[in-house]
Amino acid sequence: MVKTMINYLAFGDSLTVGFGAPEGHGFVSIYRQKVERLLNVPVHLKHAGKNGATTSELLETLESDPSLQTDVQEADLITITAGGNDLIQAAIPFFYQGDALFLKSALQTYESNYKKLLLQIDELRKGIDNPYLVALIGLYNPLPQVPDAAYWVQRFNLFLRKLEQPHVHIVQVYDAFVGQDSRYISEDAIHPNEQGYDELARQVEKAFSLHQLQQLVH
Secondary structure, eight states, rough: OOOOEEEEEEEEESSTTTTSOOOOHHHHHHHHHHHHHHHHOEEEEEEEEEEEEHHHHHHHHHHHOOOHHHHHOOSSSSEEEHHHHHHHHHHHHHHHHHHTTTHHHHHHHHHHHHHHHHHHHHHHHTTSSSSEEEEEEEEOSSSSTTTTTTHHHHHHHHHTTOOOTTTTEEEOHHHHTOOOOHHHHHHTTBOOHHHHHHHHHHHHHHSSOHHHHHHHHH
């Protein structure tokens, strides 16, 4: 049976919400349109983005929200943005006190929560034969003004690479954003602007081959 549509679940923090860009210009909306054009089928979007959410909050939502669990079970395509808030919350005390333990502990929490997130998704998909794809979106440096932030962002991103599986792809956006703050970052100096989200969507688009996406339709 050929499916006549794709279910896309966008899960994550303010990057999933599209904070900093006009309505409909976040990476999720742009990416959804790209997939529609590529596959020539409607892409039905479920939006589970929450401004300010840390990996702990996202994990708790996934473990406790029945409607989100159903969305995971029905999704053909899932994008996840997580970790930026863990990093930012640790960078503030680090900035004032200079103690790298704040960042080290944020990295450990991030690693443990991300693994649990994926295990929870696997668990929810047990017994469901339909193929699905997950894109985990790495971090750009949201705090270029903080010394050492780049080092820690890269540590976060390095861990993400370990989670790669045949159906789980890592989208590294770090390099695309380096030195492009004035072009890609909005006035709050943390979130992407419209061009930044456009770039994010372009990087996500590279994560899966056309063939992989076509498997979701057949």
